[in-house]
Amino acid sequence: MSLVIDSSSINRAKRMLIGVPKGADKVIANAINKSARTAVTGVIKGIRKKYVIKSSKARKYGTFIKRAKPGNLSAIINIKGKVVPLGYFDIKPNTPKRVVPFARVKKGGGGNIDEGFVQTMPSNGYTGVFKRYKYKTFKASWAKPRPKKRGKGMTKGIKAIETYYGPSVSYMAKNPEIHANITLNVQKTFNEDVEKQISNILNKQS
Structure with missing residues (x-):
């Protein structure tokens, strides 16, 4: 799954935390990871509107997140194609x-x-x-x-x-409505989490 994050929040984090060593990278990585979890939750909720699969099993058999790190500011969300019992x-x-x-x-x-x-x-x-x-x-x-x-x-x-x-989770997730909703929720989660982390870091230094 590929989702693009608007760069305005990233640039803001870099400007606000220019004096904090690796501060912007840590904030961005944490926000990306939280957004990835939001995306997976969105996929599961979208699937369960039409299918009767249990949430825990859809996650276990259908999703995997490779987390972002300060040195690698990208997360990989893998929606698996393995069929579910x-x-x-x-x-x-x-x-x-x-x-x-x-x-x-x-x-x-x-x-x-x-x-x-x-x-x-x-x-x-x-x-x-x-x-x-x-x-x-x-x-x-x-x-x-x-x-x-x-x-x-x-x-x-x-x-x-x-x-x-x-069917597999990847098959059940093939729905344009699911992806449209996820994109909006992920961007909102990312922006909000970046702002929250910036405030927390700056408050600790004041």
């Missing part, structure tokens, strides 16, 4: 039960997943909608076909399962 949207039931699961990704949408089932993974506690392969088994030795304890032949083994996924 369906369990982090709206699924019913939300605990394992022997019923056909219902999943809703977009507000006003949703439907049943006839071949799916709700399962909680013991390894990480994730609860989602899964499908079971007809022919593919788990790779673990305990899941592979083995001689039957009774009778002849081999067992079928334990069939492998895979979770269903929803």
Whole structure:
């Protein structure tokens, strides 16, 4: 994500803090980082107007900020393209039960997943909608076909399962309205934070 900051606040910080060693750079870096967080919050809020993903999961699976520093006055906001597991949207039931699961990704949408089932993974506690392969088994030795304890032949083994996924955060964020609102909020946050930091520094020196 690329956002351009108006240079007037940057120039003001440099003029006002000319006597403070690296003062302007620190102020600008802090303001950039706060603006980056504002941008990410704006993306999440914009997505949640249409999608039912949880905020915490959208942040975890979809956003990354490389922070600015006084020696590098730029922040990088990466909106990831990795698909999000369906369990982090709206699924019913939300605990394992022997019923056909219902999943809703977009507000006003949703439907049943006839071949799916709700399962909680013991390894990480994730609860989602899964499908079971007809022919593919788990790779673990305990899941592979083995001689039957009774009778002849081999067992079928334990069939492998895979979770269903929803769209990626980068896909959900492709909305011109989201970016228009973010640009306004980021500029406002940056200007306000620069002024606040300048005042704090000058008050401490007076």
